[in-house]
Structures are given as structure tokens and as C-alpha cells.
Amino acid sequence: MLKVHRMDLHIHTCLSPCGDNSMVPPAIIERALSAGLQGMAICDHNSAANVRAVREAGVEAGVEVIAGMEVTSAEEIHLLALFDAYFQVDTFADLVAAHLSGVNDPDLFGDQIVVDRHGDPVALEEALLIGAVDLEIGRIVEEIHRLNGLAIASHVDKQAFSLLSQLGFIPADLGLDGVELSRHAGRQEQYPLLGLPVVRCSDAHFPEEIGKADTAFVVEEATVAEIGLALAQKRGRRVA
């Protein structure tokens, strides 16, 4: 049955160097529940190493957690990649890891903590997650689609790390499934979005930011497949 699902599709964890160290699974899920969200996507910078932990915590609490990543292209454009299955996100994460270089300096960029579902540290990620992969944006969108994922350009209204800040326009042939407006964005008519579907997300780096922006999808369930149908306005699914 189709019903409204409020989802925040862009949430960082303590794995992202800029994500606060308090962004651990129990805190994320607790805040998502109090914000009234039915689903969310975990999108850390250039890694998906905390996706499973948050999803496991979400299952216990009844919140759907989508496996995602915020990848940085060679042009330093941030792009959300969303997947339903672990093998999809893992394959994508392997590709990203192979195209990322450098070692993180926690004092300069921040800690990169891999945690379990209780929020206990399991490992420290050493790769320079704040960096960019040496793949251009079009190639990354192709790889996401090859893995049946959704490609959504992050915070296109922002003056840094966005499709509009880096390229100045949205290439019509990029094949994006949608664009994200940040919680600070104005009306969508202000931006040259080529009629692409728009989602609003919090881009939360702190627990209290979760759900500060969300998107209401009319779908059967909070999955990437259903969100894809909603963005394409197919089979009755839609963005409310």
C-alpha cells in the first residue's frame, strides 16, 4: 500500500572526518525516531564502512536505513549514491577506495571512526576521506547506475563542492536521478535544475541536525527501488 514516508537521505556518521564523534548508531536512530522519520540514508564521505552498524541499529528500532555514500568526484563535486543491497554498496565502495589516495590527518581534518551498532569503536579509517576520487562525475553516475543505485547531486545550492559551484551548470546528459537542496536553500525555482526531481535532506553532521530537512515520498516502503520510482513518478509513486 502506498503511503507517505518521511526520509532524510543525507546523514553523516563519526566516520566522516567532519562528522561529529557523537554521530554513532544509537544516537542517530534515537534522533531519527524523535524527528518522526520513517527512513534515512547514511552517506559518509567516500566510505560506507558504518552503513551496516546504523542499519542494524535501525532494524532493532524500526527505522529503515539505506546504504549510501557521498562520493567526491575528480571535479570535487559531492554526489549521493544510494543502494538497496550490501553487495551493491560494497562494490561501489571498493571502486571508490581504489580511486582515492592519501592518508588522513585527524588533527587537521577530524577523526574517522568505524563503529559497531552500539557505537563502540571498531577501527580507525586511515584513507583521506576528505579527498576526491580520480573519476569524473559522469563516470561515477554510470557506475552507480550499473549497480542499480540512485545518483543524486548533493546540495546543489551550496557555494562549495556542488555541481553548480564546480561546473556552473547541470549537464543535461549526466543522467542524474535527482538533485538535493540543502536545508539552507531557498525556493527551488531559484536554481537552474533542468526540471530534475528535487529532494531536501539535512546533511547532518551532528545528531540534532537529523531531520532538519526531509523529503516525503509516497511509496510502498523505504527502499532505494521505491525512491527511484517516486523520483521518476512511476507506478503511482511520487515525491509528496
Next chain:
Amino acid sequence: MRLKEVAKKLELEVRSGAGRLEAEVRGGYASDLMSDVIANAEEGCLWVTLQTHVNIVAVAAMKELAGIILVNGREPQEETVAKGDEKNVPILVSRLPAFELIGRLHRLGIPGQGADAEGS
């Protein structure tokens, strides 16, 4: 040449890291992609860019650059200035566009990084 003299001659205004203006400038590197600076800039270089995001400070500190010059009258964000002072990374601003500023840096005798590479 010391950063302080460069700043004076090119009328640059200091926005952060004022305590590190005695540093010697060994060369220059221009790029607006932080990943490119991480990969290619050399220690002691002055970095010319239009990026004002807070991460420019961490990149400059990581690469031990002499400082950052923002072009075209761009101003660093508040957070960027605070981080620049915290990490003691000089951020200077110029009203000039990048091409003109870099030309003037060259005339002061500051070589572009890689100037001794083949073909130059």
C-alpha cells in the same frame, strides 16, 4: 622573499595567521581543486585560489604551505579565518583576479612550482 614583503608589495590584506608572515616563500602554486593541491603542491609554496571553504586551511597545514592568497576580492568564511588562526596558516586576500596576481608574484621573483621542469 618573506611573505610579509610579498603582502606589502602586492597590497594583500592579512585575514589569519599573522604570526607566520616571516616565513620564506619558496614558490607558487595555483589551483582551485583541493585534491590537486594535496597531490601536487610543494612545501613552502604560496597557494593562489578562489576557494574560501574551511578545508583550505587543513590542506595548507598538511602540505606545509607558506600561505594562501584568495583572489578577486573573495573573503574567507568566518570558520576559515578561525581555523587559519588556530593552525597558524596565513590567509591573505587580493582584489586582483588570479592571472594578474600571479603575474605580479612572478615579477617579484617568485617562481611557479615546476618552473624548472622540461619545456620551460
